[in-house]
Amino acid sequence: MIELFDVTKRFGSETAVDGISLRVEKGEFCALVGTSGCGKSTTLRMINRLIEHSEGEIHLEGQPVRSFNEESLRRRIGYAIQNTGLFPHWTVARNIGLVPRLLKWPKARILDRVEELMGLLGLPVEEFSRKYPHQLSGGQAQRVGVARALAADPDILLMDEPFGALDPITRETLQGELRDLQARLHKTIVFVTHDMDEALALADRLVVMHQGRIVQQGRPIDLLRNPVDDFVESLLGGMDRGLKEAALTRVSERMMSFGPRLLASERVSYDASLSQALSVMLWHRVDRLTVVDDEDIPIGELSLRRLLGARSS
């Protein structure tokens, strides 16, 4: 659990972060979003003390971060950044094993852990362990970066736009992998991004920052429905908010059992989002879709009326 109480950071006369309070529960995926220069990155880096806060208190599991030794604090917090920061003169395996080595784990345990993580992140050990960072693609390097952050099995993970420099397809793949990883590992994650779709896709909680303050925070769906002001509304996509909200709901949540009519000719997977279903309807100019399971077997249907349906909560 991470708690910020009235935290302020000043650089000279400039206030980068202005009295923010925030509580990230254990196992929660919290995304800090906002335009560049809003203080989200500074906030993140104050948690592991890469930047010292000027005022207020930051607590980790109920203890002020200043009560820890700087280095040992950072060793128990995973950290992943945009350009990976992999050491160019170290192999992939050595890069991943960095924090366990700093913590003086026995060699055999480090080796096991590195191989386990490479498996977890889809990096075959034989192919990658002896490669150097410059031999990796952007996506592979970022996987190594995430593996390194997870190496000592920290409870908390700080991620500063980790997928910001990747192409859209790789980015989406890695977002999916991170979501699956989080479903298994239940880390407490603070994730900084300016990509709203990324934040909506990953976060349990959105924290919108503007000019060093938190403007609004809450579940993504709540922010989409009730933005407090025009800034949050435009950040969330303005007129596109409807589609972004639809992207948060699965077809399976809205589908009905078969009606008396014939099966609709166009199909959609039960796992697709409502925005994808809507797109299929628009494309084929139909108002009814057959919902199929993973084996392409019809399991129900979805009508436009049902898709638009009454809001559930």
Added chain:
Amino acid sequence: MSGASHTSTLHRYLAGGWALFLTRWSVPLIWLILLLLLTFGMSHMEGVFRLVEPDTREVIYRRTSFAALLGQHLLVVGVASLLAILLGVGAAIAVTRPAGRDFQPMVAQLASIGQTFPPVAVLALAVPALGFGTLPIIVALLLYGLLPIVRNTLAGLSGIDAGVREAARGMGMTGGQILRQVELPLAAPVILAGIRTSVTINIATAAIGATVGASNLGDPIISGIVNGNTAYIVQGAVLIGLLAITIDSLFDRLQRHRPLST
């Protein structure tokens, strides 16, 4: 990671050991052999130098053996360079730490001044304080050789990707660990290039030490100038040149030797 393939590399290395060693180090080795041949064979080459100085009675410099002069030369350059490396790399590291950052412009300036100051002038100033002999020339070479080392160490350290430093800190490495495990290995090629420049320049510059009584390969040159004996000058100059080339090719080999990326 894979112990098996590691040992096989080792086996291959041992099997082809000498052949590999010789091909890798062949260039510096050839220059070294040439240098040693001339150092010990110079006194038997009277015929050759007679062509240069047909009218002089003595054409081979015999006051001290060339081997002793070479040893003295190496000692002076070695001590001066070692001190310059310790001082230069140390100062550059100190001013790139958070605590010493304010002194960076000053140190860069001082090193520049050290090189604009002619070594001859340093000698002239140092002799009254330190007396005749080897000490003044070591001081002069130290000052003269500092700049390339300081400048390259600063360049090497500041050229490291900011993300790498940020990650190193974020992972919980201490300042010392970052310096030893990340910064110095990454800056090493650039630092080595600076040391190479410094040492090579100093091998040539050390010759002027002969003017203040430091006996080294500059002796035959100075003596040749004083007595109008071109043969002496050639003997000293050729050996200094060969020594510089040998050491330079040694550094060249060291810089190319990157066991990491092979």
